Amino acid sequence: MKETINVSWMDGMAFEANVSGKKIIIDATENVGGKNRGPQPKPLMMVSLAGCTAMDVISILEKMRVKVDKFNVRVEGELTEEHPKHFSKMNIIYEFTGKDLPMAKLKKAVNLSQDRYCGVSYNYRESFELSHEIRIME
Amino acid sequence: MKETINVSWMDGMAFEANVSGKKIIIDATENVGGKNRGPQPKPLMMVSLAGCTAMDVISILEKMRVKVDKFNVRVEGELTEEHPKHFSKMNIIYEFTGKDLPMAKLKKAVNLSQDRYCGVSYNYRESFELSHEIRIME
Numbered sequence: 613m614k615e616t617i618n619v620s621w622m623d624g625m626a627f628e629a630n631v632s633g634k635k636i637i638i639d640a641t642e643n644v645g646g647k648n649r650g651p652q653p654k655p656l657m658m659v660s661l662a663g664c665t666a667m668d669v670i671s672i673l674e675k676m677r678v679k680v681d682k683f684n685v686r687v688e689g690e691l692t693e694e695h696p697k698h699f700s701k702m703n704i705i706y707e708f709t710g711k712d713l714p715m716a717k718l719k720k721a722v723n724l725s726q727d728r729y730c731g732v733s734y735n736y737r738e739s740f741e742l743s744h745e746i747r748i749m750e
Numbered sequence: 751m752k753e754t755i756n757v758s759w760m761d762g763m764a765f766e767a768n769v770s771g772k773k774i775i776i777d778a779t780e781n782v783g784g785k786n787r788g789p790q791p792k793p794l795m796m797v798s799l800a801g802c803t804a805m806d807v808i809s810i811l812e813k814m815r816v817k818v819d820k821f822n823v824r825v826e827g828e829l830t831e832e833h834p835k836h837f838s839k840m841n842i843i844y845e846f847t848g849k850d851l852p853m854a855k856l857k858k859a860v861n862l863s864q865d866r867y868c869g870v871s872y873n874y875r876e877s878f879e880l881s882h883e884i885r886i887m888e
Contacts, residue, residue, distance in 0.1 A: 613829040617793050619800040621821040627804055629797045631789035636774060638801040645809060651769035653801030655755050656794050657870060659767045662757040663776040663791030666765055671783060683759040691751040691869065698869030731829065731836030732795060738877035 626650070657736075658687040658702065664732040665704060668725035678717050682709035682749070702736065704744040713748050722746055764788070795874075796825040796840065802870040803842060806863035816855050820847035820887070840874065842882040851886050860884055 619627040619638070625646035626639040638653055640646025651659075666685040673680060686705040691697050706722055726733055726744060736742050757765040757776070763784035764777040776791055778784025789797075804823040811818060824843040829835050844860055864871055864882060874880050 613831065613835070615793050615796060615827045615829065616824060617796040617800060618822055618824045619797065619804050621804065621808060621818075625805050625808065627801055627823075629801065631793045631797055632779075634789045636789065636797065638797065640805055641770075646805075651772045651774065653798045653805065654870060655753050655769045656798035656801065657873070658753060658755040659757065659769055659774065659776065660791045660794035660798065662755060663765055663767065663794065666757050666759065667763050667778055667784075667791065670759060670763065680759075684756055685765075686754060686756045689753045691753065693751065696867055696869040696872040697751070698872040729834055731834040732792060734834040734836040735795070735877040736873070739873040 654691070654697075654699075655689075657699065658689050661702065661704065661730075661732045661736060662687045665706075665722075665725045665730045668729045669706065669721045672721040672724055673717070676717050676721065678714060678721070680708050680710040680713065683707070699736075699740050701741045701743075704742070705747060706744065707747045707749050709749045715746070715748065718746055718748070792829070792835075792837075793827075795837065796827050799840065799842065799868075799870045799874060800825045803844075803860075803863045803868045806867045807844065807859045810859040810862055811855070814855050814859065816852060816859075818846050818848040818851065821845070837874075837878050839879045839881075842880070843885060844882065845885045845887050847887045853884070853886065856884055856886070 617631045619629045629636045637650035639649040662685040684707040688703045690701040757767045767774045775788035777787040800823040822845040826841045828839040
């Protein structure tokens, strides 16, 4: 399967990304010459990871007939200080809100994503440490 | 250095990502239960790569006093067919438009990004083959 995306220079450090017909503006922050008109490129690596595993988990929970009221996935990343400044670690925090949520099923859904379905996790794990936590919120 | 992003479930397969104050909706396509309201997670890995190296190159060219009229970065990615469906290869195509563009300087800027500055390239190269091409457009 093939995918193609394109980014076109606007001005300064801003680029318009075209992703299967959807447009996103990406930009750098002011301290590195940008105008902060959109997300920076590196955090998008984390959004890609969070979205990939979150979609796995929500669809697995649906098949398991587990109903959640709220579901957030937070990713914390650590970047090296020296060039090339790259991710050395990411931690994924799965936060579920709902009535009498069954922790065993939540764990199973998360583990299926991490071990079998989430290709972004697979790619990243070859480059840096990837950990995760599951939290049931009050 | 630390970064944090969050994605919150909206409904179906749609999530709202919050990236340093900027919001992006991500969604799945209709064939996997989504409504295609925003980019899918995996192509965002390619946007992250394109944006990271494109910002390097445009700022290096500015220091070299090379003026380009247009600058696009296209990324072509190949995904495996089997689970976990992950990237097995990406190719970056740098396309420059301008008057009498000096290929040697364009190459130098791209190589500096690929070899020294682009942390996304560094991470990805540990997981799959990453190639690139430079094109001067008519």
